[in-house]
Amino acid sequence: xxxxxxxxxxxxxxxxxxxxxVCALLVGIPLAWLLARRRFRGRALLEVLVLLPMVLxxxxxxxxLLVMVGRRSTVGHLYETLFGAPLVFTPGAAVLATFVAAAxxxxxxxxxxxxxxxxxxxxxxxxxxxxxxxxxxxxxxxLAWRGILAGTALCFARAMGEFxxxxxxxxxxxxxxxxxxxxxxxxxxxxxxxxxSTLALLLSxxxxxxxxxxxxxxxxxxxxxxxxxx
Amino acid sequence: xxMVAVAAALATSTACSSRxxxxxxxxxxxxxxxxxxAADLRFALADVARLYRAQGGDSLVLVFGSTGDLTTQIINGxxxxxxxxxxxxxxxxxxxxxxxxxxxxxxxxLGRLALIxxxxxxxxxxxTADARCPAPARLEDVAASTVRSxxxxxxxxAPYGLAARQALERAGLWKxxxxxxxxxxxxxxxYQFVSTGNADVGLVALSxxxxxxxLGHTLVDAALHDPLRQTVAVMAASxxxxxxxxFLAFLETPAAKEAMHGFGFDEDAR
Numbered sequence: 001x002x003x004x005x006x007x008x009x010x011x012x013x014x015x016x017x018x019x020x021x022v023c024a025l026l027v028g029i030p031l032a033w034l035l036a037r038r039r040f041r042g043r044a045l046l047e048v049l050v051l052l053p054m055v056l057x058x059x060x061x062x063x064x065l066l067v068m069v070g071r072r073s074t075v076g077h078l079y080e081t082l083f084g085a086p087l088v089f090t091p092g093a094a095v096l097a098t099f100v101a102a103a104x105x106x107x108x109x110x111x112x113x114x115x116x117x118x119x120x121x122x123x124x125x126x127x128x129x130x131x132x133x134x135x136x137x138x139x140x141x142x143l144a145w146r147g148i149l150a151g152t153a154l155c156f157a158r159a160m161g162e163f164x165x166x167x168x169x170x171x172x173x174x175x176x177x178x179x180x181x182x183x184x185x186x187x188x189x190x191x192x193x194x195x196x197s198t199l200a201l202l203l204s205x206x207x208x209x210x211x212x213x214x215x216x217x218x219x220x221x222x223x224x225x226x227x228x229x230x
Numbered sequence: 231x232x233m234v235a236v237a238a239a240l241a242t243s244t245a246c247s248s249r250x251x252x253x254x255x256x257x258x259x260x261x262x263x264x265x266x267x268a269a270d271l272r273f274a275l276a277d278v279a280r281l282y283r284a285q286g287g288d289s290l291v292l293v294f295g296s297t298g299d300l301t302t303q304i305i306n307g308x309x310x311x312x313x314x315x316x317x318x319x320x321x322x323x324x325x326x327x328x329x330x331x332x333x334x335x336x337x338x339x340l341g342r343l344a345l346i347x348x349x350x351x352x353x354x355x356x357x358t359a360d361a362r363c364p365a366p367a368r369l370e371d372v373a374a375s376t377v378r379s380x381x382x383x384x385x386x387x388a389p390y391g392l393a394a395r396q397a398l399e400r401a402g403l404w405k406x407x408x409x410x411x412x413x414x415x416x417x418x419x420x421y422q423f424v425s426t427g428n429a430d431v432g433l434v435a436l437s438x439x440x441x442x443x444x445l446g447h448t449l450v451d452a453a454l455h456d457p458l459r460q461t462v463a464v465m466a467a468s469x470x471x472x473x474x475x476x477f478l479a480f481l482e483t484p485a486a487k488e489a490m491h492g493f494g495f496d497e498d499a500r
Contacts, residue, residue, distance in 0.1 A: 175262070189422055190418065
Protein backbone atom coordinates (compact mmCIF):
# COMPACT_ATOMS: atom_id res chain seq x y z
CA UNK A 1 0.00 0.00 0.00
CA UNK A 2 2.75 2.42 0.99
CA UNK A 3 4.72 1.21 -1.97
CA UNK A 4 2.04 2.01 -4.49
CA UNK A 5 1.25 5.40 -2.98
CA UNK A 6 4.99 6.04 -3.11
CA UNK A 7 5.64 4.89 -6.64
CA UNK A 8 2.47 6.12 -8.34
CA UNK A 9 3.68 9.73 -8.82
CA UNK A 10 6.92 8.42 -10.35
CA UNK A 11 5.00 6.17 -12.74
CA UNK A 12 2.78 9.11 -13.70
CA UNK A 13 5.83 11.35 -14.21
CA UNK A 14 7.41 8.75 -16.49
CA UNK A 15 4.15 8.31 -18.37
CA UNK A 16 3.56 12.05 -18.79
CA UNK A 17 7.19 12.80 -19.71
CA UNK A 18 7.28 9.97 -22.25
CA UNK A 19 4.04 11.01 -23.92
CA UNK A 20 5.10 14.67 -23.95
CA UNK A 21 8.46 13.69 -25.49
CA VAL A 22 6.79 11.57 -28.18
CA CYS A 23 4.52 14.51 -29.02
CA ALA A 24 7.56 16.81 -29.04
CA LEU A 25 9.32 14.48 -31.50
CA LEU A 26 6.31 14.36 -33.83
CA VAL A 27 5.79 18.12 -33.84
CA GLY A 28 9.31 19.27 -33.10
CA ILE A 29 11.35 17.51 -35.79
CA PRO A 30 9.40 18.91 -38.77
CA LEU A 31 9.39 22.31 -37.06
CA ALA A 32 13.14 22.18 -36.45
CA TRP A 33 13.72 21.18 -40.07
CA LEU A 34 11.50 24.04 -41.26
CA LEU A 35 13.43 26.54 -39.16
CA ALA A 36 16.81 25.16 -40.24
CA ARG A 37 16.18 24.68 -43.96
CA ARG A 38 13.51 27.10 -45.14
CA ARG A 39 13.43 30.88 -45.42
CA PHE A 40 9.90 32.26 -45.25
CA ARG A 41 7.98 35.28 -44.00
CA GLY A 42 7.50 35.20 -40.26
CA ARG A 43 10.29 32.67 -39.72
CA ALA A 44 11.99 34.86 -37.10
CA LEU A 45 8.68 35.29 -35.29
CA LEU A 46 8.01 31.54 -35.38
CA GLU A 47 11.48 30.86 -33.99
CA VAL A 48 10.85 33.21 -31.08
CA LEU A 49 7.41 31.72 -30.41
CA VAL A 50 8.82 28.19 -30.40
CA LEU A 51 11.63 29.06 -28.01
CA LEU A 52 9.62 31.34 -25.71
CA PRO A 53 8.41 28.58 -23.34
CA MET A 54 12.08 27.82 -22.61
CA VAL A 55 12.58 31.17 -20.90
CA LEU A 56 9.08 32.08 -19.71
CA UNK A 57 8.24 31.30 -16.09
CA UNK A 58 6.26 28.04 -15.94
CA UNK A 59 3.47 29.94 -14.18
CA UNK A 60 3.13 32.16 -17.25
CA UNK A 61 2.94 29.08 -19.50
CA UNK A 62 0.36 27.60 -17.13
CA UNK A 63 -1.64 30.80 -17.15
CA UNK A 64 -1.65 31.06 -20.96
CA LEU A 65 -2.73 27.44 -21.24
CA LEU A 66 -5.53 27.97 -18.72
CA VAL A 67 -6.73 30.93 -20.78
CA MET A 68 -6.41 28.99 -24.04
CA VAL A 69 -7.78 25.56 -23.10
CA GLY A 70 -9.59 26.26 -19.80
CA ARG A 71 -13.30 25.58 -19.47
CA ARG A 72 -14.28 29.10 -20.45
CA SER A 73 -12.15 29.15 -23.60
CA THR A 74 -13.41 28.16 -27.04
CA VAL A 75 -11.03 25.20 -27.23
CA GLY A 76 -11.88 24.08 -23.71
CA HIS A 77 -15.59 24.35 -24.40
CA LEU A 78 -15.24 22.37 -27.62
CA TYR A 79 -13.23 19.69 -25.82
CA GLU A 80 -15.86 19.41 -23.11
CA THR A 81 -18.65 19.11 -25.68
CA LEU A 82 -16.74 16.42 -27.57
CA PHE A 83 -15.51 14.33 -24.63
CA GLY A 84 -18.09 15.16 -21.98
CA ALA A 85 -15.49 16.24 -19.40
CA PRO A 86 -13.13 19.21 -19.13
CA LEU A 87 -9.48 18.81 -20.12
CA VAL A 88 -8.16 20.76 -17.14
CA PHE A 89 -7.22 18.81 -13.99
CA THR A 90 -6.73 15.56 -15.93
CA PRO A 91 -3.54 13.62 -16.75
CA GLY A 92 -4.07 14.84 -20.33
CA ALA A 93 -3.69 18.41 -19.11
CA ALA A 94 -0.44 17.41 -17.43
CA VAL A 95 0.82 16.02 -20.75
CA LEU A 96 -0.15 19.23 -22.57
CA ALA A 97 1.53 21.51 -20.01
CA THR A 98 4.64 19.34 -19.98
CA PHE A 99 4.77 19.19 -23.77
CA VAL A 100 4.63 22.98 -24.12
CA ALA A 101 7.30 23.47 -21.47
CA ALA A 102 9.68 20.79 -22.74
CA ALA A 103 9.31 20.69 -26.55
CA UNK A 104 11.39 23.86 -27.19
CA UNK A 105 14.47 22.03 -25.87
CA UNK A 106 14.02 19.39 -28.54
CA UNK A 107 13.35 21.90 -31.32
CA UNK A 108 16.40 23.97 -30.39
CA UNK A 109 18.81 21.02 -30.41
CA UNK A 110 17.26 19.35 -33.48
CA UNK A 111 17.43 22.62 -35.41
CA UNK A 112 21.14 22.78 -34.61
CA UNK A 113 21.46 19.19 -35.83
CA UNK A 114 19.71 19.96 -39.12
CA UNK A 115 21.81 23.09 -39.65
CA UNK A 116 24.99 21.01 -39.39
CA UNK A 117 23.92 18.65 -42.16
CA UNK A 118 25.81 19.58 -45.32
CA UNK A 119 23.19 20.73 -47.84
CA UNK A 120 25.19 19.17 -50.69
CA UNK A 121 24.01 15.70 -49.58
CA UNK A 122 20.45 16.87 -50.07
CA UNK A 123 21.34 18.40 -53.43
CA UNK A 124 22.91 15.11 -54.47
CA UNK A 125 19.71 13.29 -53.52
CA UNK A 126 17.71 15.85 -55.51
CA UNK A 127 19.79 15.17 -58.66
CA UNK A 128 18.82 11.51 -58.22
CA UNK A 129 15.18 12.53 -58.42
CA UNK A 130 14.21 11.94 -54.81
CA UNK A 131 11.21 13.84 -53.46
CA UNK A 132 11.71 16.48 -50.75
CA UNK A 133 9.75 14.31 -48.30
CA UNK A 134 11.90 11.30 -49.01
CA UNK A 135 15.08 13.41 -48.66
CA UNK A 136 13.86 14.70 -45.28
CA UNK A 137 13.14 11.19 -44.04
CA UNK A 138 16.08 9.26 -45.49
CA UNK A 139 18.89 11.80 -45.83
CA UNK A 140 18.57 14.86 -43.60
CA UNK A 141 16.99 13.37 -40.48
CA UNK A 142 19.39 10.40 -40.23
CA LEU A 143 22.35 12.80 -40.61
CA ALA A 144 20.96 15.11 -37.93
CA TRP A 145 20.29 12.30 -35.46
CA ARG A 146 22.87 13.39 -32.92
CA GLY A 147 21.18 16.77 -32.46
CA ILE A 148 17.76 15.14 -32.35
CA LEU A 149 18.92 12.66 -29.72
CA ALA A 150 20.47 15.39 -27.57
CA GLY A 151 17.23 17.35 -27.90
CA THR A 152 15.18 14.31 -26.94
CA ALA A 153 17.30 13.81 -23.82
CA LEU A 154 16.94 17.46 -22.76
CA CYS A 155 13.23 17.46 -23.55
CA PHE A 156 12.63 14.30 -21.53
CA ALA A 157 14.66 15.55 -18.58
CA ARG A 158 12.80 18.87 -18.58
CA ALA A 159 9.51 16.99 -18.85
CA MET A 160 10.34 14.81 -15.84
CA GLY A 161 10.93 17.95 -13.80
CA GLU A 162 7.96 20.00 -15.00
CA PHE A 163 6.19 21.60 -12.08
CA UNK A 164 4.68 25.06 -12.45
CA UNK A 165 2.65 24.76 -15.63
CA UNK A 166 1.41 21.30 -14.60
CA UNK A 167 0.33 22.56 -11.18
CA UNK A 168 -1.71 25.33 -12.79
CA UNK A 169 -3.31 23.34 -15.59
CA UNK A 170 -3.61 19.86 -14.07
CA UNK A 171 -3.73 20.59 -10.34
CA UNK A 172 -2.17 18.45 -7.63
CA UNK A 173 -4.53 15.51 -7.19
CA UNK A 174 -2.95 12.37 -5.69
CA UNK A 175 -3.45 9.33 -7.89
CA UNK A 176 -4.70 11.43 -10.77
CA UNK A 177 -2.50 14.38 -11.69
CA UNK A 178 0.11 14.38 -8.92
CA UNK A 179 3.43 13.82 -10.70
CA UNK A 180 6.65 13.14 -8.81
CA UNK A 181 7.72 16.79 -8.72
CA UNK A 182 4.30 17.78 -7.35
CA UNK A 183 4.43 14.93 -4.84
CA UNK A 184 7.77 16.23 -3.55
CA UNK A 185 6.24 19.70 -3.14
CA UNK A 186 3.26 18.17 -1.35
CA UNK A 187 5.41 16.01 0.92
CA UNK A 188 7.54 19.00 1.95
CA UNK A 189 4.40 21.01 2.75
CA UNK A 190 3.14 18.14 4.84
CA UNK A 191 6.46 17.99 6.67
CA UNK A 192 6.93 14.42 5.40
CA UNK A 193 10.63 14.66 4.67
CA UNK A 194 11.20 10.91 4.41
CA UNK A 195 8.78 10.76 1.50
CA UNK A 196 10.17 13.97 -0.01
CA SER A 197 13.75 12.64 0.14
CA THR A 198 12.82 9.26 -1.33
CA LEU A 199 10.88 10.79 -4.21
CA ALA A 200 13.52 13.46 -4.85
CA LEU A 201 16.32 10.88 -4.94
CA LEU A 202 14.38 8.50 -7.20
CA LEU A 203 13.42 11.36 -9.52
CA SER A 204 17.05 12.54 -9.70
CA UNK A 205 18.25 9.00 -10.33
CA UNK A 206 15.72 8.27 -13.07
CA UNK A 207 16.28 11.57 -14.87
CA UNK A 208 20.04 11.23 -14.50
CA UNK A 209 20.00 7.70 -15.93
CA UNK A 210 17.86 8.78 -18.88
CA UNK A 211 20.25 11.66 -19.59
CA UNK A 212 23.29 9.40 -19.29
CA UNK A 213 21.83 6.75 -21.58
CA UNK A 214 20.84 9.23 -24.26
CA UNK A 215 24.04 11.28 -24.19
CA UNK A 216 26.08 8.08 -24.32
CA UNK A 217 24.18 6.96 -27.39
CA UNK A 218 24.70 10.36 -28.98
CA UNK A 219 28.44 10.65 -28.35
CA UNK A 220 30.60 10.88 -31.49
CA UNK A 221 32.43 7.60 -32.22
CA UNK A 222 36.10 7.64 -31.35
CA UNK A 223 38.33 7.73 -34.42
CA UNK A 224 41.40 5.63 -33.53
CA UNK A 225 43.54 7.36 -36.17
CA UNK A 226 42.95 10.77 -34.72
CA UNK A 227 44.98 12.24 -31.88
CA UNK A 228 42.79 13.44 -29.01
CA UNK A 229 42.78 17.24 -28.74
CA UNK A 230 45.16 18.64 -26.15
CA UNK B 231 10.38 2.18 -31.16
CA UNK B 232 11.53 1.68 -27.60
CA MET B 233 9.72 4.88 -26.56
CA VAL B 234 6.43 3.38 -27.59
CA ALA B 235 7.24 0.21 -25.67
CA VAL B 236 8.02 2.26 -22.57
CA ALA B 237 4.80 4.21 -22.94
CA ALA B 238 2.81 1.02 -23.35
CA ALA B 239 4.46 -0.57 -20.33
CA LEU B 240 3.71 2.52 -18.29
CA ALA B 241 0.14 2.70 -19.43
CA THR B 242 -0.25 -0.88 -18.27
CA SER B 243 1.38 -0.23 -14.91
CA THR B 244 -0.75 2.89 -14.43
CA ALA B 245 -3.87 0.93 -15.20
CA CYS B 246 -2.80 -1.73 -12.74
CA SER B 247 -2.19 0.71 -9.92
CA SER B 248 -5.53 2.42 -10.45
CA ARG B 249 -7.16 -0.99 -10.25
CA UNK B 250 -5.31 -1.60 -6.98
CA UNK B 251 -6.74 1.62 -5.62
CA UNK B 252 -10.26 0.55 -6.38
CA UNK B 253 -9.73 -2.88 -4.94
CA UNK B 254 -8.54 -1.38 -1.68
CA UNK B 255 -11.53 0.98 -1.59
CA UNK B 256 -15.05 -0.06 -0.78
CA UNK B 257 -17.70 -1.80 -2.77
CA UNK B 258 -20.10 1.14 -2.88
CA UNK B 259 -18.21 3.38 -5.29
CA UNK B 260 -15.85 2.42 -8.07
CA UNK B 261 -13.74 5.56 -7.91
CA UNK B 262 -12.47 7.07 -4.65
CA UNK B 263 -14.16 10.21 -3.37
CA UNK B 264 -12.02 13.25 -4.13
CA UNK B 265 -11.97 15.61 -1.17
CA UNK B 266 -10.59 19.12 -1.62
CA UNK B 267 -9.63 20.49 1.77
CA ALA B 268 -8.16 23.66 3.22
CA ALA B 269 -4.51 23.25 4.20
CA ASP B 270 -5.26 23.57 7.94
CA LEU B 271 -6.93 20.14 7.72
CA ARG B 272 -3.81 18.41 6.42
CA PHE B 273 -3.31 16.37 9.58
CA ALA B 274 -6.83 16.37 11.02
CA LEU B 275 -8.64 15.17 7.91
CA ALA B 276 -5.97 12.60 7.10
CA ASP B 277 -6.58 11.19 10.56
CA VAL B 278 -10.36 11.21 10.16
CA ALA B 279 -10.05 9.60 6.72
CA ARG B 280 -7.95 6.82 8.28
CA LEU B 281 -10.64 6.26 10.91
CA TYR B 282 -13.29 6.24 8.20
CA ARG B 283 -11.51 3.57 6.20
CA ALA B 284 -10.80 1.52 9.31
CA GLN B 285 -14.57 1.38 9.83
CA GLY B 286 -15.13 0.17 6.28
CA GLY B 287 -15.75 3.54 4.66
CA ASP B 288 -14.70 4.57 1.15
CA SER B 289 -11.11 5.44 0.41
CA LEU B 290 -10.70 9.17 -0.01
CA VAL B 291 -8.29 11.11 -2.18
CA LEU B 292 -7.33 14.19 -0.18
CA VAL B 293 -6.20 17.30 -2.03
CA PHE B 294 -4.89 20.11 0.15
CA GLY B 295 -4.30 23.73 -0.76
CA SER B 296 -5.30 27.23 0.23
CA THR B 297 -9.07 27.70 0.24
CA GLY B 298 -8.75 30.39 -2.43
CA ASP B 299 -6.64 28.22 -4.75
CA LEU B 300 -8.97 25.26 -4.37
CA THR B 301 -12.04 27.42 -5.00
CA THR B 302 -10.50 28.72 -8.23
CA GLN B 303 -9.66 25.17 -9.29
CA ILE B 304 -13.18 23.93 -8.57
CA ILE B 305 -14.69 26.83 -10.53
CA ASN B 306 -12.40 25.86 -13.40
CA GLY B 307 -13.54 22.26 -13.43
CA UNK B 308 -11.38 20.44 -10.89
CA UNK B 309 -13.02 17.09 -10.06
CA UNK B 310 -13.85 17.68 -6.38
CA UNK B 311 -16.68 15.69 -4.80
CA UNK B 312 -16.51 17.40 -1.44
CA UNK B 313 -14.92 20.71 -0.43
CA UNK B 314 -13.85 21.55 3.11
CA UNK B 315 -13.12 25.29 3.00
CA UNK B 316 -11.45 27.17 5.83
CA UNK B 317 -14.09 29.90 5.71
CA UNK B 318 -17.66 30.54 4.58
CA UNK B 319 -17.13 33.02 1.68
CA UNK B 320 -15.46 30.34 -0.48
CA UNK B 321 -18.57 28.16 -0.26
CA UNK B 322 -20.73 31.27 -0.82
CA UNK B 323 -18.94 31.98 -4.08
CA UNK B 324 -19.49 28.39 -5.24
CA UNK B 325 -23.14 28.57 -4.11
CA UNK B 326 -23.65 31.73 -6.16
CA UNK B 327 -22.54 29.71 -9.19
CA UNK B 328 -24.92 26.87 -8.26
CA UNK B 329 -21.90 24.58 -7.87
CA UNK B 330 -22.81 23.09 -4.47
CA UNK B 331 -25.63 20.90 -3.17
CA UNK B 332 -27.19 23.50 -0.85
CA UNK B 333 -28.68 20.98 1.58
CA UNK B 334 -25.21 19.58 2.37
CA UNK B 335 -23.68 22.90 3.32
CA UNK B 336 -22.70 23.36 6.97
CA UNK B 337 -20.08 24.79 9.30
CA UNK B 338 -17.95 21.86 10.47
CA UNK B 339 -15.48 23.72 12.66
CA LEU B 340 -14.45 27.10 13.94
CA GLY B 341 -10.83 27.81 13.12
CA ARG B 342 -8.36 29.17 15.63
CA LEU B 343 -4.99 30.84 15.09
CA ALA B 344 -1.92 29.69 17.00
CA LEU B 345 1.45 31.31 17.49
CA ILE B 346 4.53 29.12 17.09
CA UNK B 347 8.29 29.63 17.10
CA UNK B 348 11.11 27.64 15.59
CA UNK B 349 13.25 25.43 17.79
CA UNK B 350 16.48 27.19 18.76
CA UNK B 351 18.37 23.93 18.23
CA UNK B 352 17.90 21.15 15.77
CA UNK B 353 15.59 18.69 17.45
CA UNK B 354 14.32 16.04 15.13
CA UNK B 355 13.32 13.25 17.48
CA UNK B 356 9.82 13.48 18.88
CA UNK B 357 9.82 15.01 22.32
CA THR B 358 7.80 14.66 25.44
CA ALA B 359 5.09 17.27 25.87
CA ASP B 360 6.90 19.26 28.52
CA ALA B 361 10.07 19.53 26.45
CA ARG B 362 8.47 21.22 23.42
CA CYS B 363 10.12 24.25 21.89
CA PRO B 364 8.32 27.15 23.54
CA ALA B 365 6.13 29.53 21.55
CA PRO B 366 6.15 33.28 22.28
CA ALA B 367 3.85 33.90 25.23
CA ARG B 368 2.08 36.90 23.73
CA LEU B 369 1.27 38.09 20.20
CA GLU B 370 3.25 41.30 20.86
CA ASP B 371 6.43 39.21 21.08
CA VAL B 372 6.47 38.69 17.30
CA ALA B 373 7.42 42.36 16.92
CA ALA B 374 10.58 41.90 19.00
CA SER B 375 13.75 42.93 17.22
CA THR B 376 15.19 39.41 17.54
CA VAL B 377 12.41 38.07 15.29
CA ARG B 378 13.61 38.36 11.72
CA SER B 379 10.89 36.45 9.89
CA UNK B 380 7.22 35.83 10.58
CA UNK B 381 5.51 33.14 8.53
CA UNK B 382 1.83 33.47 7.66
CA UNK B 383 -0.25 32.09 4.77
CA UNK B 384 -0.89 34.40 1.83
CA UNK B 385 -3.81 36.63 2.96
CA UNK B 386 -4.80 37.10 -0.69
CA UNK B 387 -6.28 33.61 -0.93
CA ALA B 388 -5.72 31.75 2.33
CA PRO B 389 -8.29 32.39 5.13
CA TYR B 390 -5.76 31.71 7.90
CA GLY B 391 -3.38 34.19 6.26
CA LEU B 392 -6.13 36.79 6.24
CA ALA B 393 -6.93 36.03 9.89
CA ALA B 394 -3.24 36.33 10.81
CA ARG B 395 -3.02 39.68 9.07
CA GLN B 396 -6.20 40.90 10.79
CA ALA B 397 -4.86 39.81 14.17
CA LEU B 398 -1.58 41.64 13.63
CA GLU B 399 -3.42 44.72 12.37
CA ARG B 400 -5.90 44.79 15.26
CA ALA B 401 -3.09 44.31 17.76
CA GLY B 402 -1.41 47.35 16.17
CA LEU B 403 1.62 45.32 15.11
CA TRP B 404 1.21 45.07 11.35
CA LYS B 405 3.25 48.18 10.42
CA UNK B 406 6.14 47.03 12.60
CA UNK B 407 6.20 43.44 11.34
CA UNK B 408 5.17 43.84 7.69
CA UNK B 409 8.73 43.93 6.27
CA UNK B 410 9.51 40.70 8.11
CA UNK B 411 6.46 38.74 6.92
CA UNK B 412 7.13 35.68 4.77
CA UNK B 413 4.13 34.29 2.91
CA UNK B 414 3.38 30.61 2.49
CA UNK B 415 1.26 29.47 -0.44
CA UNK B 416 -1.12 28.10 2.18
CA UNK B 417 -1.16 27.72 5.94
CA UNK B 418 0.57 24.34 6.02
CA UNK B 419 3.48 25.80 4.07
CA UNK B 420 3.68 28.68 6.57
CA TYR B 421 3.79 26.04 9.33
CA GLN B 422 6.48 24.14 7.46
CA PHE B 423 8.62 27.32 7.21
CA VAL B 424 8.70 27.39 11.04
CA SER B 425 8.89 23.64 11.69
CA THR B 426 11.95 23.36 9.47
CA GLY B 427 13.56 26.21 11.35
CA ASN B 428 13.61 28.59 8.41
CA ALA B 429 11.24 31.20 9.82
CA ASP B 430 11.53 32.48 13.39
CA VAL B 431 7.85 32.59 14.29
CA GLY B 432 4.58 31.79 12.58
CA LEU B 433 0.86 32.49 12.87
CA VAL B 434 -0.78 29.27 11.74
CA ALA B 435 -3.85 27.11 12.21
CA LEU B 436 -4.19 25.53 15.65
CA SER B 437 -5.18 22.27 13.92
CA UNK B 438 -1.69 21.97 12.41
CA UNK B 439 0.12 22.31 15.73
CA UNK B 440 -2.37 20.98 18.29
CA UNK B 441 -0.73 17.56 18.26
CA UNK B 442 2.79 18.73 17.40
CA UNK B 443 5.23 16.96 19.70
CA UNK B 444 8.11 19.31 18.94
CA LEU B 445 6.63 22.81 18.70
CA GLY B 446 4.63 24.36 21.48
CA HIS B 447 1.96 26.96 20.67
CA THR B 448 0.09 29.93 22.09
CA LEU B 449 -3.54 30.50 21.14
CA VAL B 450 -4.30 33.86 19.53
CA ASP B 451 -7.37 35.70 20.85
CA ALA B 452 -10.21 34.84 18.45
CA ALA B 453 -11.62 38.35 18.85
CA LEU B 454 -8.63 39.68 16.91
CA HIS B 455 -9.84 38.25 13.61
CA ASP B 456 -13.10 37.59 11.77
CA PRO B 457 -14.44 34.16 12.73
CA LEU B 458 -13.09 31.34 10.59
CA ARG B 459 -16.38 29.58 10.01
CA GLN B 460 -14.97 26.54 8.24
CA THR B 461 -17.68 25.39 5.86
CA VAL B 462 -18.13 22.20 3.87
CA ALA B 463 -20.40 21.30 0.96
CA VAL B 464 -20.88 18.51 -1.56
CA MET B 465 -20.25 19.63 -5.13
CA ALA B 466 -23.22 19.72 -7.49
CA ALA B 467 -21.13 18.31 -10.33
CA SER B 468 -19.92 15.35 -8.26
CA UNK B 469 -20.64 11.87 -9.53
CA UNK B 470 -20.21 10.49 -6.01
CA UNK B 471 -22.63 12.62 -4.02
CA UNK B 472 -23.98 9.68 -2.01
CA UNK B 473 -20.49 8.61 -0.96
CA UNK B 474 -19.64 12.24 -0.10
CA UNK B 475 -22.77 12.57 2.05
CA UNK B 476 -21.87 9.32 3.80
CA PHE B 477 -18.49 10.72 4.77
CA LEU B 478 -20.15 13.92 6.02
CA ALA B 479 -22.43 11.78 8.18
CA PHE B 480 -19.38 9.99 9.55
CA LEU B 481 -18.03 13.36 10.73
CA GLU B 482 -21.00 13.54 13.11
CA THR B 483 -20.06 10.30 14.86
CA PRO B 484 -18.42 10.52 18.31
CA ALA B 485 -15.20 8.94 17.00
CA ALA B 486 -14.77 11.53 14.25
CA LYS B 487 -15.74 14.39 16.56
CA GLU B 488 -13.21 13.23 19.12
CA ALA B 489 -10.50 13.10 16.45
CA MET B 490 -11.33 16.63 15.26
CA HIS B 491 -11.36 17.76 18.88
CA GLY B 492 -7.86 16.35 19.28
CA PHE B 493 -6.70 18.70 16.56
CA GLY B 494 -8.06 21.71 18.41
CA PHE B 495 -11.47 22.04 16.78
CA ASP B 496 -14.04 22.86 19.44
CA GLU B 497 -17.11 20.65 19.55
CA ASP B 498 -19.58 23.52 19.90
CA ALA B 499 -18.12 25.21 16.86
CA ARG B 500 -21.29 26.40 15.24
